Amino acid sequence: MSVVRFWRNQVNRYNLEGTHCNSCDEYFYPPRSMCPTCRREGELESHRFEGKGEIVTYTIIHSAAEGFENQSPYPLAIVKLDEGASLTSPIVADPEEMYIGMRVKPVFRKLGESGDKGMIYYGTKFAPDKND
Amino acid sequence: MSVGIVSYGSYIPRYRIKVEDIARVWGEDAETLKAGLMVSEKSVPDLDEDAATIAVESARAAIENGNIDPVRIGAVYTGSESHPYAVKPTSTIVAEAISATPVMTAADFEFACKAGSATVQSCMGLTSSGMIDLGMGIGADVSQGAPGDALEYTAASGGVAFIMGDNESEPIALIEDTYSFTTDTPDFWRREGSEFPQHGGRFTGEPGYFKHVIGASKGLMEKMGTGPEDYDYAVFHQPNGKFPTRVSKELGFSRDKIEPGMVITKLGNIYSGSCMMGIAATLDQAKPGDRIFATAFGSGAGADAFSIKVTDKMEQFQKYSPKVWDQLKDPVYVDYAKYAKHKGKLKRS
Ligand SMILES: [Zn+2]
Numbered sequence: 001m002s003v004v005r006f007w008r009n010q011v012n013r014y015n016l017e018g019t020h021c022n023s024c025d026e027y028f029y030p031p032r033s034m035c036p037t038c039r040r041e042g043e044l045e046s047h048r049f050e051g052k053g054e055i056v057t058y059t060i061i062h063s064a065a066e067g068f069e070n071q072s073p074y075p076l077a078i079v080k081l082d083e084g085a086s087l088t089s090p091i092v093a094d095p096e097e098m099y100i101g102m103r104v105k106p107v108f109r110k111l112g113e114s115g116d117k118g119m120i121y122y123g124t125k126f127a128p129d130k131n132d
Numbered sequence: 133m134s135v136g137i138v139s140y141g142s143y144i145p146r147y148r149i150k151v152e153d154i155a156r157v158w159g160e161d162a163e164t165l166k167a168g169l170m171v172s173e174k175s176v177p178d179l180d181e182d183a184a185t186i187a188v189e190s191a192r193a194a195i196e197n198g199n200i201d202p203v204r205i206g207a208v209y210t211g212s213e214s215h216p217y218a219v220k221p222t223s224t225i226v227a228e229a230i231s232a233t234p235v236m237t238a239a240d241f242e243f244a245c246k247a248g249s250a251t252v253q254s255c256m257g258l259t260s261s262g263m264i265d266l267g268m269g270i271g272a273d274v275s276q277g278a279p280g281d282a283l284e285y286t287a288a289s290g291g292v293a294f295i296m297g298d299n300e301s302e303p304i305a306l307i308e309d310t311y312s313f314t315t316d317t318p319d320f321w322r323r324e325g326s327e328f329p330q331h332g333g334r335f336t337g338e339p340g341y342f343k344h345v346i347g348a349s350k351g352l353m354e355k356m357g358t359g360p361e362d363y364d365y366a367v368f369h370q371p372n373g374k375f376p377t378r379v380s381k382e383l384g385f386s387r388d389k390i391e392p393g394m395v396i397t398k399l400g401n402i403y404s405g406s407c408m409m410g411i412a413a414t415l416d417q418a419k420p421g422d423r424i425f426a427t428a429f430g431s432g433a434g435a436d437a438f439s440i441k442v443t444d445k446m447e448q449f450q451k452y453s454p455k456v457w458d459q460l461k462d463p464v465y466v467d468y469a470k471y472a473k474h475k476g477k478l479k480r481s
Contacts, residue, residue, distance in 0.1 A: 014229045070473060071179045092178065094464075108188040108229055109180040120216055122184065122225060 003119050013123030016106060018085055020047035029085040051106035052129065053081040060095045079104055079126050092127040105129035135260040136303025137440075139198020139295040139449070142412050142456055143189035143272075144399065147176040148463040149471045151285055157468045158280050165285055170373020174288040174400025176466055176474050177274045181289070183212040184222045187272035188229040190291035190405075194268065195230055197453035198304075200295055205232040206264025209254055210240050211247025211271045211404040218324065226270065236264075244320060245369055246430030247271060247404040248292065253310055253436060255296035266297045271405030276475065278328035286372055288400025292408035304446045305415060305424075308439040309356050313347035320431030331431075337375070340433050345369065345379050348435035349427045356439055360384040363439075364422040367410035369429035370396035385425070392417050393426075398460045411440070413456035420444040 009030065011017055018029035022043035026035065029049060035042025058077035075091040075098045091098065092107055104126040113120045150173045155162040166172055177186070187210050195202055208227040215222045223238035241247045241254075248271020255267030272291030277283030297303060319340035322329035345368055353359060360366070366385040368376035373396050380390045393410035402409055407428035414424055424440040466474065 011228065015231060070476075092180070108185050108192070109178075110182060110185060111180075120182075120184075122188075122229075125180070 006119070006121055010123075013111070014108070016049040016051050016081075016124055018047050018049055019044045020083075027081070027083040027085040029081065029087050047083070049081050049083055049085070051081070051124070052132065053079045053104055053126070055091070055098070055100055055102045055104060056080045056086060057100060058091065058098050060098075077126070090125050092125050097128060103129040103132040105132070134300045134303070134306065135256050135296065135298040136306035136443070137294050137415070138266060138297040138302045138304065139194050139200055140293065140412050140415065141190050141193025141195070141197050141453070142290070142292045142405075142409060142459065143186055143193060144290045144456075144459045145175050145177045145181055145186070146464050147178065147466050147474065148173045149176050149466055149468070153468050153471070154285055168372075168374065169285055170377070171286055171396055171400060173398060173463075173465075174286060175290055175402070175463075176471050177289040179474055181274065182216045183210075183214045183272045183274050183291070184216050184225045186274065186289060186291040187212070187222055187226050187270045187293070190272060190293040191226050191230050191268060191270060193454070194293040194295050198295060198449065200266065202230045202232040204265045205230070205268050205295070206236050207255060207258055207267040208232060208236065208238045209251035209267070209269050211243065211249075211251045211269070212240065212273050213242060213244055213247065213322070213403055214273045214275060215240055215242070222272075223270075226268075232268075243434065244430035244432050245371065245401070245403045245406050246428040246434060246436055248406075248408045249428035249436040249438070250430075252294050252296060252408070252438075253312070255294070256307055256310065259296050259298040262298075265299075266295055269294050269296060271403075271408045273403035273405060275401065275403040276328050279472075281328070283329070283331070286396075286401045288402050290399060290402035290405055290409060292405040292412050294408065302445070303443055304449045305418075306441045306443060308423075308441050309352060310439075311348055311352035311355055311437045312434060313344050313351055313437075314434035315344070317344075317431075317433035319433055340431055341369070341371065341375050341429055342379060342382075344433050344435035345427050345429050346382065348437040349379075349383050349425070352437035352439060358439065360425070362423060363389065363425040365392060365414045365418065365424045366390050367393040367407060367414055367424065367426040369407045369427065369435075370394065370410060371401050371406075373397055395456060395460065409456060411438075415442070415446070416450065416453075416455040416457070418442045418446065420446055
């Protein structure tokens with residue numbers, strides 16, 4: 001990923017900034033510029049997600065992509081946020097801890113880096129929410 | 133002075149390694165080490181954690197604990213000896229992640245283990261002069277000890293953020309006064325580009341830690357006309373458990389006064405945040421009116437002493453904020469192999 005492309009969406013990744021359609025009351029993450037249901041009648045506003053949600057389904061990644069080798073095995077899950085939007089995210093948990101329906105909260109982590117000399121990419125992952 | 137701590141938050145990674153597991157690898161006697169260092173285990177960062185992610189987590193905890201509007205924060209300063217970039221500030225990452233940007237200032241601090249307390253002093257100056265409304269000072273590190281080096285038993289990870297302000301009704305604890313003692317002393321260093329620090333061995337104790345901690349502590353008490361009997365608690369930088377125990381005795385503070393802040397035994401030395409974490413753990417249990425004496429030390433070398441007085445705002449704050457000692461409970465233990473992988477000492481070819 002290019003530095004510019006990452007940086008443009010940085011605020012979304014850091015703080016789960018998405019969008020909400022006022023016409024049909026649906027939430028989107030990542031943010032959309034048009035509501036797929038209401039199209040032109042849609043009334044989009046930016047929305048910061050609370051970040052709490054639950055695991056809809058997950059898989060364990062054993063052979064990770066370049067730059068993530070040291071992190072495998074790690075769980076990758078579809079997280080449904082409490083407001084409604086779903087997203088795919090690595091989960092900061094041991095594979096044995098994982099189960100469908102587990103409550104999660106957002107955590108700030110390194111998402112990857114471009115080698116030893118390149119940029120470090122930071123953003124949101126999810127972790128088990130033991131107080132929920 | 134009405135300047136003080138308006139909120140604070142801390143973050144400790146959930147992994148720990150026991151002294152036994154490190155000692156086994158190097159064929160050393162764990163019981164002797166544990167008794168000598170007064171440390172039984174230390175925190176280990178996750179594979180995707182560094183000083184910036186730890187700084188962000190502690191900053192977010194401080195915002196949440198005190199229910200602070202981040203827009204009010206006019207400065208974010210992060211003290212660390214493990215900033216992830218050689219050039220590019222950690223503090224801008226933190227500021228963006230807490231939504232304090234863009235009308236604010238930010239910079240990174242470095243002064244071995246006292247970089248965190250230096251940020252707190254800077255925020256005191258900026259807020260009490262009226263330049264900014266609130267200031268955030270952070271100490272965060274993922275510190276490294278070379279494999280087999282004595283420092284490997286204590287070099288740990290964690291972060292603490294203090295939000296400082298000077299609006300009369302706000303602080304949960306006032307900083308009554310501060311005093312620093314600084315000289316050019318080569319007791320510990322790391323050159324640009326080298327992975328692990330070097331230290332002057334036995335040299336680090338007397339002319340480093342003890343001279344500076346005692347210099348700053350005595351200096352502050354003389355300046356204020358106070359003595360150890362005027363304080364309910366005391367916190368001294370914790371490179372191990374022995375140094376703060378000895379220095380508190382020399383200064384005349386009884387053992388029970390330093391106990392609540394002695395996080396080193398279960399946490400290790402988190403460097404820039406070490407003294408701040410001890411202060412946080414002490415504030416967690418302090419009552420309105422209590423006074424805390426605290427001195428941070430950084431190799432190179434210098435010490436910052438603080439006289440802190442808890443206000444009646446503290447009771448409300450304590451109801452909603454997680455406690456440092458609770459964060460030290462229920463860790464996930466890792467063995468040396470996993471620890472080495474986490475600390476990047478073990479790499480795939
Ligand atoms: Zn719509």
